Amino acid sequence: MPQKAIICTVDVVLLCLRGTVLNVALWRRERAPFEGSPALPGGYIHPEEDVDTLDAASRMLREKTGIASPYLEQLGTFSGASRDPRGWSISIAYYALLPAELIEQEPAPGLVLQAVEQLKGLPFDHKDIVQAAVQRVRNKSSYSSLPVYLCGEQFTLPRLQAVYEAVLGEPINKVSFRRKMEELDMLEAVEGAMETGRANRPAQLYRLKHEFQQCLSVSPRSLTAAAG
Amino acid sequence: MPQKAIICTVDVVLLCLRGTVLNVALWRRERAPFEGSPALPGGYIHPEEDVDTLDAASRMLREKTGIASPYLEQLGTFSGASRDPRGWSISIAYYALLPAELIEQEPAPGLVLQAVEQLKGLPFDHKDIVQAAVQRVRNKSSYSSLPVYLCGEQFTLPRLQAVYEAVLGEPINKVSFRRKMEELDMLEAVEGAMETGRANRPAQLYRLKHEFQQCLSVSPRSLTAAAG
DNA sequence: CGGTGTTAGTTGCAAAATGCATCTAAGTTG
DNA sequence: CAACTTAGATGCATTTTGCAACTAACACCG
Known part of the structure; x- marks a missing residue:
């Protein structure tokens, strides 16, 4: 018997390199909770439109940036009772890599670029998600292209x-x-x-x-x- | 605004080595769909009992095998419209490693051990999930313990x-x-x-x-x- | 026009890591 | 106690890695 609905979202860690520092792209949230705070772009899955969660992540990036196909890979799923004030929740996290120019030129409304080393004030467990993404990128970079x-x-x-x-x-x-x-x-x-x-x-x-x-x-x- | 409830489960790929072949532990399903078919142990998340999905996976293994703490790691999240006949769904998959003796001695009801190379008749996309787990294990084994x-x-x-x-x-x-x-x-x-x-x-x-x-x-x- | 500075890209060699064959060790068996 | 079997160590050839020095191709400047 299915459990009652739980909060299930997709979040994307969009990374780019400015000079010699990795930056993460954050957007000011348009709705509660944490309205106005810079946070990872994300949202609910649309089973009607999205083939799968990769597709959902891709759609979110496209909506926010207009970019159709960056490098995009599943990072992991984060869950727990304390990560969202509304209650127990799940987020399927993806990470994307992009040349900084693509995002710096674009006049994306609400966009904030922040160095990944000194993140502060991120809502939910977004700081943990970003750190996991950075760790993944560093690790994979040591043996791949x-x-x-x-x-x-x-x-x-x-x-x-x-x-x-x-x-x-x-x-x-x-x-x-x-x-x-x-x-x-x-x-x-x-x-x-x-x-x-x-x-x-x-x-x-x-x-x-x-x-x-x-x-x-x-x-x-x-x-x-x-x-x- | 949250989307309507989607099917969200946790599945576990329990692997052990019998002789020289990797085997996956399957259990005969006790409920529809695919009642009676051997499948990955899994089920709905219980936000009241489970700290997070790792905890949910651990609980399922414990319920099925009585084993409290095998090696257990998140594999990835599988989603889509075609993987479950009931509609668009999500499964957060974990994989676990165990000495074969622990599971062969245990008189677990409904248990079927199957070589991972010749899987047939698995419901849902469980074959894909097992293959992803095996690939992960092979890959990690090449540089870790x-x-x-x-x-x-x-x-x-x-x-x-x-x-x-x-x-x-x-x-x-x-x-x-x-x-x-x-x-x-x-x-x-x-x-x-x-x-x-x-x-x-x-x-x-x-x-x-x-x-x-x-x-x-x-x-x-x-x-x-x-x-x- | 040729010298100088700067970065690109190559070459040669030393050092370290890997793979292989061989050797020795420690038990059981007859 | 000789023969057999597997555990574990040793020596050396081969491959891979890291470093430094060298050559190359431009611009700039006198």
Whole structure:
């Protein structure tokens, strides 16, 4: 016998890199509780419109930012009695990565960018959710090419290395970094394109190979859909 | 404004190793839909009793098996319209690891152990959930000491290596394996205890160091509780 | 026009980590 | 006590990693 309805929402941790610090995108809440406070974008699931919760997260981001397909992955589900003043609740959290330019240019109403290290005054358990997302990103960045999704369409290797170093918080050896990128085999040089402009040797521009450009990452549910 | 109630359950993938094959514990369902079919143990969340969904998963396992604290970790949340005939639904999935003896000795009513490679006839999207759990376990086993939770209290290094090889599905170099265990620094020799009995040199028995014996792994929510 | 500064990208080598074969150890069995 | 079996250690070859030095390609400046 089903239990009585419980509060069940989807929240999104949208991360971008400004300079060398990770920032999270917050929006001023338009309704109670915590009306007016900057918080993670989120809301109720719409079973009629949403295929699954990944779809719900994607829809929320699109509504807030107009961006259709950032890197988006399920983070985890947070639950408990104390996280929402209205009572026991569940939030399925996702995290997304975006180049900072995309969000800084956009005149999104109510948007607040905040450095992830000094979060204060977040409602619910949103601070915990953000910290879990940051930890996930740092961890995955140490063995994958996740940080490329914080860069734009095209980028140089020195730029990408700087992004890695910012995310991981430690310097990386140049040769090791390039070897690793080589063996991951996810980048391709953009024909002839070079980043120039300053008083130095111009750098080769790269982009994600086509097969990795599908940024909307697979969730357990969509894996099913693809396999069936 | 909250959406109308959606079906929201917790399911547990309980894995153990029989011989060299991973098995999942299924129970015959006691109610519709799919009454009588072997399926993952699960059920509705009880906000009154459960601190969070980890707690709900733990409770379900305890009710089914009597086992209080296996290794238990959140796997992910599965959602969609097609996974449950009753309509759009959400399942927060957990996975647990247990020594096979604990579950084989127990006279659990309705229990069916099934090899994870040839699952058939599972209701809902339980096959997908099991496969996601197996993939997670394989992946984590390649860099962590996760498989120790498939062994009993005490075990020898040759035995543990066999467990790793069964989970990963490939042979491991003996010296490399022992070096890795050494550097993980999670095991301690049991004073004087040796496993003997056959026509050979007896092997040293080991156990998890105390600080790792807390098998109930931390979830995002309980991390909060610990930090606060 | 050529020197200088600055960043990009490569090469060679030392150091560390890994894998493999072999060797020794400690028991049981006949 | 010789033969067999598995546990565990040791030595060395191979691979991987990290570092420093080197070459390359620009702009700027005299």
